Amino acid sequence: MIRAIVVDDEKPAIDALRDLLHDYSDIELVGQFTNPHQALSRIGDLDYEIAFLDIEMPGINGLELGERLLEADPSTDIIYITAFDAYAVEAFEISALDYLMKPVSPRRMKKTMERLRTRQASAQAAPDPPLADRPRRVLCFGQFDIALEAQDGEGDSRIAWRTAKARELLAYLVQHRGKLVRKSQIWEAIWPGLEISRAVVYLHTCIYQIRKSLKQCRLEKQIRIRFVQDGYQLTLHDIDSDVDAFLRGTSFVDGSEAPDWEALERAERLYGDGYLTVEDFLWALEVRRELEMRYIETVKRLAERDEALGRDASAIRRWNALIRVDPYNEDGHERLLLLYAKVGDRSALARHYQRMTEQMQDELGLDPRPAAAELYRRLLSSMD
Structure with missing residues (x-):
């Protein structure tokens, strides 16, 4: 059984999504919230693997909420829901498991469920990556990378980054390790000259990718990224x-x-x-x-x-x-x-x-x- 939560400030939208999910016996809806703050206060009490998040919500939008959920558990799969078919869709498709356009059609939901099942099956069947539990070091001299000791003790393994910008963003946060870095500082450094609306999307996308990569390599406890006061703070623990x-x-x-x-x-x-x-x-x-x-x-x-x-x-x-x-x-x-x-x-x-x-x-x-x-x-x- 795959457990899910849904967060959308519109009750009718939640009802419509719940009706669609009723057609899938392997999906259990364990939480539904119209208030993203309430969802955040309850995530520690809920056992879920997937989150359906509306993007446009007051107070905390879906992108920010997704970051908070991933900070709590980087293995969570995110599916964004939006009423706006805009430039952001491409970025959502890269960073999240899927995105859904409102109103969500049964045909489109079927595609999402197929993608979810494929992801779940791959995660269960895939062996642990050939990386040791003891990462060696964050490397900043020469080329930025994270070296991990191979399980056989011979040579190093390195993280395979999905995009160059995700790798650059992590390097930037490592440079400012221990300090709060505002989103505006990151936009100016990593995406200079890009309009803010696009920079927001790319930032959230890269944070998502970083969290996923660190989780896959069992580094989420050694390299921690917290969302704090409209910014991020990276800290290193038991890794030099x-x-x-x-x-x-x-x-x-x-x-x-x-x-x-x-x-x-x-x-x-x-x-x-x-x-x-x-x-x-x-x-x-x-x-x-x-x-x-x-x-x-x-x-x-x-x-x-x-x-x-x-x-x-x-x-x-x-x-x-x-x-x-x-x-x-x-x-x-x-x-x-x-x-x-x-x-x-x-x-x-x-x-x-x-x-x-x-x-x-x-x-x-x-x-x-x-x-x-x-x-x-x-x-x-x-x-x-």
């Missing part, structure tokens, strides 16, 4: 992010403690190519730059330590890594010149100075500062 690990490892930048060299080396490896560098997310630029500055300071400290310990090859590698991120770091360039001279690599010394000069002239229209030019000539002369 590479950014949080990087921030902990580089806490010395905030002046809170002395460098932990092992932690710095781990942070250096975590950073990789940088924060969301594979993505074209304009909203990520500010955080990307902040993390980049921490990375530069981290690599600088590690390179200086390498030099102090006489690990010249490691110092050269790290100063080169720093310059790839911060190409106009004059201190880094000069330290490299000194190191190439120290190890007696005249050709590397000459190549580096030439690259530095060409880059500054091509991109800034400037020559290296006199002190750097003088250092180069002195070092080159000392190697003759």
Whole structure:
């Protein structure tokens, strides 16, 4: 038996839907509400698997109500009901099990029931996804993803996102983890320039998809998204992010403690190519730059330590890594010149100075500062 609730502010519409459902012996209507607030107050007492929701309701519309229901139980199937055949229909079809146009015809209801039974049968027959119960980490360096340990202990599994925008929205909420993010902020960041009515639909659609994906991968308890005060708040529980690990490892930048060299080396490896560098997310630029500055300071400290310990090859590698991120770091360039001279690599010394000069002239229209030019000539002369 499939248990259902219906929420519609028009009593005749509920009666009409109930009459249609009477033709299906495997559907039991366990709750019917004309007030969406009342429905919310009762969801904890009802055992249901599917919700028929009217879209246009006062106070809480069907889209928002659907979010609240999915927040309580992401496995709930939603069927939207609308009197308006508009642009939103396509989005509803993507995000929900189905949509119904008022007045609902018996033929259209039959199609919905067939879709529901197919979904229920697939859910019962499908084995658990090959994902471990212990997710490894939320990944934000390089490309956004969620890595999960495979059940056989070999390699990682990743979430298969239904749409790129759902994945981007989750990345945006992860960036603001622990904070309330208003819907207006999300629209401006994810769908800039789009009319609000369409942005609303796409936002609800993506939230629906995210909840479903997290539920499927058994991540709904580790990555929680709450609807709060006309916005969303994401929190992480018993799951780490590479950014949080990087921030902990580089806490010395905030002046809170002395460098932990092992932690710095781990942070250096975590950073990789940088924060969301594979993505074209304009909203990520500010955080990307902040993390980049921490990375530069981290690599600088590690390179200086390498030099102090006489690990010249490691110092050269790290100063080169720093310059790839911060190409106009004059201190880094000069330290490299000194190191190439120290190890007696005249050709590397000459190549580096030439690259530095060409880059500054091509991109800034400037020559290296006199002190750097003088250092180069002195070092080159000392190697003759």
